[in-house]
Amino acid sequence: MGLAEQILQGDMRAAARLMRDIDDGFKSAVEELKTLYPHTGKAYIIGITGPPGAGKSTLVDQITAVYRGGGKKVGIVAVDPTSPFTGGAILGDRIRMNRHAEDDGVFIRSLATRGYLGGVSRSTGDVVNVMDAMGMDTVIIETVGVGQDEVDIVRMAHTTVVVMVPGLGDDIQAIKAGILEIGDVFAVNKADREDADRTVRELAVMLEMNSGKNGGWRPKVLKTEASRNRGIEELVAEMEEHRRYLYRSGAIKHLLEEKNARLFMEILKERLFTEVFGHIHVNGRFREIVEGMMTRQKDPYSAVDEIMAERFGAPGNDPPFS
């Protein structure tokens, strides 16, 4: 029995192994993903993002507890594109600290690295698909940081929760503006801090100015204290309200089209580059180009032109004798 079949029967160890194979770029992993794909599309996918220090991990922990209390299986993908070097260890610590780590109804996976050959959004998509196919009812994608990678990642979610924290200064205001449009629900965490109400009001005003850009959905700003388990039930209720809205309004169709298009483009981009780069790396041409660039004898734009012409034919050239 292949890995995919074992995973479809709920085998967590097989799932963990496939995810390692995905990380390691094994070709066999792609075949397993093909088998799993028809079984995906059932999980409710939640994205949690926000600046460092906002308490996202604790919040994910509490949200997981709510879903577990309702008998749902929960998958958690913790993504940290911030730490290309030592990030793995840090995420490992986070996972060990998660109180659901020993629960059979919870599957946790961290993704910490992004190489040149693999985008972190692509591997996140693959991992979410594995969790979906293995029967996780809810999959939570938690990102560290608020960069473009994180934005790409949370776009894979049905519902995105942006976690803010009171009083992080003016630069945070700028970030708020940037992530305003990706949040379906806003949580001001650490709401016991004195500035909490001001942050809630400011966010509400910014969202009001921004209204209409999220279609018919009006994002709410909720207060939470994840470390004391306050406001979590209300947050989950609002997430579920957004989920119902997606189906009721028909917005789900456009969202799924976007998600699928995105996943396909990520896979295509990576395969194209791997194919061509692998070739010029092996035959020594890559080295030659870089050496040419060092002395400015060769410019990278012309080098790429040449490779494209060889691979795809010169643009505008008619086929011979046509």
Add this chain to the structure above:
Amino acid sequence: MGLAEQILQGDMRAAARLMRDIDDGFKSAVEELKTLYPHTGKAYIIGITGPPGAGKSTLVDQITAVYRGGGKKVGIVAVDPTSPFTGGAILGDRIRMNRHAEDDGVFIRSLATRGYLGGVSRSTGDVVNVMDAMGMDTVIIETVGVGQDEVDIVRMAHTTVVVMVPGLGDDIQAIKAGILEIGDVFAVNKADREDADRTVRELAVMLEMNSGKNGGWRPKVLKTEASRNRGIEELVAEMEEHRRYLYRSGAIKHLLEEKNARLFMEILKERLFTEVFGHIHVNGRFREIVEGMMTRQKDPYSAVDEIMAERFGAPGNDPPFS
């Protein structure tokens, strides 16, 4: 006279126009970049990164003043991959607030968006090359945030300054670990805050544990108060010390190889995807694939396999009649 020739004569308006053409993906821009490329490689490139709220913009402002005081021309590229939507406006504000905005010896450009067809690291590389070719002695790349994109971006610099700020909490510690290895110089800004000395000590300890990973260079931790112009001369002196180290030790060769390889790979990746995606987008196949994914009749992995086989031939297949 083409844009490139005008830029080589120091025409700032021509440079601004080429940068817009690069953003808009005009093919003509690539031709201009080819002409400019042999004239690049002279500028000293500085990367400034660190978490939001660390006061990077003010620091860049002060560093610029030091270089201007020494008669150097300064290019500034402010990169904000955080804000795919409204970021442009925010960066625009930042630029207007820069006191060097009216100085002819300073050229400022913001990059705020990253589409599917263009990586922000690639466009940053192009813009740095234009500034280099037009005769900027120093080019400062300032990033907002500390994600993987930012790490990729600062790898284009000769010297990277990581800006930290006292007392941002535990999650920041995690980020510190992630960016420890990219910093050549560390600045603890807002050093008038009470936690400043503790942050300096913690960073110094982490760097000590980490020593050896940056080759022979030992990064120092300096205190700055950008808003009061304190510690800036010392910071610039340390950056220049790193620059001299690069050449003295020969480390510059490996660094330039990395930089050039990276730029070439970015250009290649983008061109490959643009070529193939453009084709399947126009002929309707992309739409067909996404629709197939929606109903789970089609999986994206097999769809990519098919495209690769058509474009590059099936792996392992012999040519007919050979």
